[in-house]
Amino acid sequence: MxxxxxxxxxxxxxIAPRPLISCNRCGGLKSYQCGRKFRVNANGKRIDAWLIYRCTACDNSWNFTILERRNRRDVEPALLTALESNDPALVWRHAFDSAALRDKAGRIEEFxxxxxxxxxxxxxxxxxxxxxxxxxxxxxxxxxxxxxxxxxxxxxxxxxxxxxxxxxxxxxxxxxxxxxxxxxxxxxxxxxxxxxxxxxxxxxxxxx
Structure with a gap:
């Protein structure tokens, strides 16, 4: 042995990292928490997808870009299904991607x-x-x-x-x-x- x-x-x-966003509803820099839901928008052959965040003070929304103007044929069907069904594992992966979140929001709060x-x-x-x-x-x-x-x-x-x-x-x-x-x-x-x-x-x- x-x-x-x-x-x-x-x-x-x-607790997932929270972006610090200037809230246009309640004013000032506020912490936004992951709402655990995606928003998917299909415009013809193009697809956009975001992970929705909510202001912890007033519930105002902020969208964390996951896909931007992607051609539908370039998006794997399994990924599209996961986005449309708010797959918890996919939510978790993006919510804890601190580098990408910081890149989009500038500042984040970590726990x-x-x-x-x-x-x-x-x-x-x-x-x-x-x-x-x-x-x-x-x-x-x-x-x-x-x-x-x-x-x-x-x-x-x-x-x-x-x-x-x-x-x-x-x-x-x-x-x-x-x-x-x-x-x-x-x-x-x-x-x-x-x-x-x-x-x-x-x-x-x-x-x-």
Whole structure:
């Protein structure tokens, strides 16, 4: 049995990013939230599609462009069906596309609320000398890595920083200063706790 406890964490953001739009109804810069519905407009052979957002203050709408003046024959039938049926998976994918949303709106508001699903891949908590966390992020989040680890492992952020300073905590592929950056998909965190007093508690907490 490996001396490394390998755990897979699936991290799911609870709140999609919100564009900050100058609302022409209630005035001023306002946060808009995803309405979870698409609007599809077919004009002859051309198709436009938007994901609808609503002002959190007055419910005014703003359209996030998904397709613009696309020839119908260039749009896959499955995609068109998903747009017309407000497919939740497609809504989720576009709602969490922070880069595209920022490109269209200019500014966005991101959130740190997440849920974490944990799956044991290899090893036994009672025998492991080190912990390896393999992170899968579904969507995007503003949550920093050190805050995620502190909340899920029961370690203080200062303790995590001390482990990092002593090279007993490593992050791949980000490396230096990764703890202070937002969580990214595909990160792997290794923590050597072989001689730490809180080793047992941390290894047990990592998978539940």
């Amino acid at each position: 490996s001396s490394i406890l390998r755990i897979h964490w699936t991290i799911t953001p609870k 740190a609320d997440v849920t974490v699903r944990k799956e044991l891949l290899d090893g036994e908590p009672e025998r492991a000398a080190a912990l390896r966390l393999e992170l899968r992020l579904e969507g995007t989040t503003a949550l920093r890595l050190d805050r995620l680890l502190a909340g899920e492992l029961g370690l203080s952020r200062s303790r995590l920083q001390a482990l990092d300073d002593r090279k007993r905590l490593t992050v791949e592929p980000d490396g230096a200063k990764a703890l202070r950056k937002p969580v990214r998909d595909g990160l792997a965190v290794r923590i050597d706790l072989a001689d730490a007093a809180d080793c047992g508690a941390v290894l047990s907490t990592a998978c539940r």
